[in-house]
Amino acid sequence: MGYKVAVVGATGNVGREMLNILAERAFPADEVVALASRRSLGTEVSYGDKTLKTRDLATYDFSDTDIALMSAGGDVSKEWSPKIGAQGCVVIDNSSAWRYDADVPLIVPEVNADAVAGFSKKNIIANPNCSTAQLVVALKPLHDRFGIKRVVVATYQSVSGAGKEGLDELFAQTKAVYVNDTVEPKKFSKRIAFNVIPHIDVFMEDGYTKEEWKMVAETKKILDPKIKLTATCVRVPVFISHSEAVNIEFEKPVTADEAREILRSAPGCLVIDKREPGGYITPYEASGEDATYISRIREDITVENGLDMWVVSDNLRKGAALNAIQIAEVLINRKLLPAKKKAA
Structure with missing residues (x-):
């Protein structure tokens, strides 16, 4: 018996990507339902070779639904995720609403899949921030082998991380520049x-932005609370895919060759690292792909046991939609979520 899956926020960038990935990966769903706010009622979205009409979240009954993939923002999730979970439907939430709740697992399947077992406390599982997801995929295999002490990361984040308005603004402003119009x-x-x-998200009292704080808090929760991390998050004029320049200080000695070999065999990682022009991945090439790409691996000569690398991933996929669906697959593969009995 297959599963019944609801995609909440189905008309947004991430919601549409969730529908695409469910179809691409042949997720074992007997039925997929597209949900949105009342103002988007009836909007058509694609799911494989099917077209779905969005239904109203406010009037939808989740009692016969197994999984809700939530991508409608933090305020909607705060209101609806507990209600949905109380109806026996597992919520996998893409917002920041539940990431720091001690009773809600924060999951990147390649990194901490075992922690998913704690979902039953609230029937909610959190997806990390897009910039964190790709970072911890790259850090995990290196941490297991060499022990990470400190990470310094500068992000180069695409406008799609700010939603459709971000994409539209970059397009409109680029066009305005070319025709000498007002930007x-x-x-x-x-x-x-x-x-x-x-500057991404709001500024906090200590001068960091909330986006930078998220990377610190989420890396500690997902990977290891002892890791020290500092981040500078930057929005760049790229449509899709986030890039990160990562500097790592380890407890044990490490060489670039050792790191390269470990990352080549690590789940979710794809090393493209030739020391020649074009021998690395850029955000344009990572767009539409599932992997976390790692390039420019080299030893940091200014610190003992240090390493530098360049990490790129599609923020709409691994940073959001793909990760959520991988979490659902973990639940199913580990037999933690039997499909509800459907009425005859």
Whole structure:
């Protein structure tokens, strides 16, 4: 018997990607339902070779639904995830609403799949921030072998991380520059076309942004609370895929060759690292792909047991939709979620 899956926020960038990936991976679903707010009622979205019409989240009965893939923002998740979970439907939430709740597992399947077993406390599982997801996929195999003490990361995050408005703003501003028209920032604090903005999410009292704080808190929860991490998160004029320049200090000696070999055999990682022009991955090439790509692996000569690398991944896929569906697959493969009996 297959599963009944609801995609909440099905008309958004990540919701549409969830539907695409469910079809691509032949997820064992007997039925997939697209849900959205009342204002999007009846909007058509694609699921494989089918077209689904969105239904109203507010009036939907989750009692016969097995999995809700939630990508409708933190406020919606705070209100609806507990209600959905109480109806016996497991919520896999893409927002930040539940990531720091001690009773909600924060999961990247390649890193901490075993922690998923704790989902039954609230019937909610959290997806990490997009920039964190790709980072910990690359860090995990190295941490297991050499022990990570400290990480310094600078991110180069695409506008799709800010939703459809971010994509639209980059497109509109780029066009305006070419025709010598006025460039007006709306979604972002400053012009994004042909520019970079060292500011994602709100500023906190210590001068870090919330996006940077998320990377710290989530890496500790997913990987190891003893790891020290500092981040600078930057929005760049790229449509899809986040890139990260990562500096790592280890407890044990490490060489670039050892790291390269370990990462080549690690789940979710794909090493493209030739020391020649073009021998690395850029965000354009990672777009539409599932892997976390790792390039520019080299020893940091300024610190003992140090390593530098370049990490790139599609933020709509591994950073959001793909990771959520991989979590659902873990639940099923580990027989933690039997399909509900369907009415005859």
